[in-house]
Amino acid sequence: RRSxxxxxxxxxxxNNQEGRPYLLQQYVCQQITHADMYALTALPxxxxxxxxxxxxxxxxxxxxxxxxxxxxxxxxxxxxxTRWVCKVYVWTDDHGxxxxxxxxxxxxxxxxxxxxxxxxxxxxxxxxxxAFPTGFVFxxxxxxxxxxxxxxxxxxxxxxxxxxxxLHPHLNTLFMHLTLFCRQHALLDPxxxxxxxxxxxxxxxxxxx
Numbered sequence: 230r231r232s233x234x235x236x237x238x239x240x241x242x243x244n245n246q247e248g249r250p251y252l253l254q255q256y257v258c259q260q261i262t263h264a265d266m267y268a269l270t271a272l273p274x275x276x277x278x279x280x281x282x283x284x285x286x287x288x289x290x291x292x293x294x295x296x297x298x299x300x301x302x303x304x305x306x307x308x309x310x311t312r313w314v315c316k317v318y319v320w321t322d323d324h325g326x327x328x329x330x331x332x333x334x335x336x337x338x339x340x341x342x343x344x345x346x347x348x349x350x351x352x353x354x355x356x357x358x359x360a361f362p363t364g365f366v367f368x369x370x371x372x373x374x375x376x377x378x379x380x381x382x383x384x385x386x387x388x389x390x391x392x393x394x395x396l397h398p399h400l401n402t403l404f405m406h407l408t409l410f411c412r413q414h415a416l417l418d419p420x421x422x423x424x425x426x427x428x429x430x431x432x433x434x435x436x437x438x
Contacts, residue, residue: 249427251384251397257431259398260405270410278414279361282369283353285410290343292403293376296396297336300383303390306331309382332382339375346372373407373416380404381425405432 250256272281297304309332318335320328330338347353352362383391383400391397408429411417422429 250392251388251428252431256392256397257401257428258435260402260435261398262402266406266409267413269406270413272414279365282366282414283361286369286372287347287353289376289407289410290340290347290372293379293407294340294343296400296403297340297379297383299394299396300387300390301333303387304333304336304382306333309333309386332386336379336382339379343372343375370416373411374421376407377411377417377421380407384425384428401432404428408432 272278318330318332320330320335320338322328346368350356350359352365352368354361380400380403384404388397391400404425408417408422411422419426
């Protein structure tokens with residue numbers, strides 16, 4: 230019944246952008262800032278790249294974790310089971326075992342993994358002059374892949390709730406910032422972002438208008 234009410238309120242049906250309401254012009258054009266995102270994501274002169282990646286990884290995690298927490302009551306094993314679009318949620322544990330799980334469990338694993346990584350001084354050192362480990366960029370790439378998937382799940386499965394809460398401008402801004410940062414620093418491959426490439430293109434066109 231809740232889904233029916235949401236659909237009536239938002240006027241969303243399968244004919245609206247093929248079931249992708251986040252592509253509708255009245256939504257995709259909304260952001261909370263019109264700052265120069267390219268300037269925000271570029272490596273500042275004189276700043277160590279590893280330090281820049283580390284500080285931004287922490288910031289993106291905090292923002293995305295907070296945003297997903299605001300929608301957590303709508304993301305349950307019954308509303309979001311093991312399959313998302315054409316993919317299946319599979320988490321590989323510390324012993325190499327692949328666990329097929331619901332979306333909320335998958336993202337709980339993901340956020341816990343990232344939190345543990347960010348608080349590990351051997352990976353994300355906080356002391357001045359401490360060296361970053363070999364393979365640091367690879368770990369950052371893995372974190373950003375998980376963060377991208379978190380936002381992708383919100384767009385695909387919880388956009389109706391995002392609209393009703395008035396959070397869609399925040400979501401667009403956060404997503405655009407993340408994808409531009411990843412593009413600037415080669416953190417995601419094209420196949421990683423392909424599920425939302427249509428949105429990335431649409432937001433990029435807004436930025437040029």
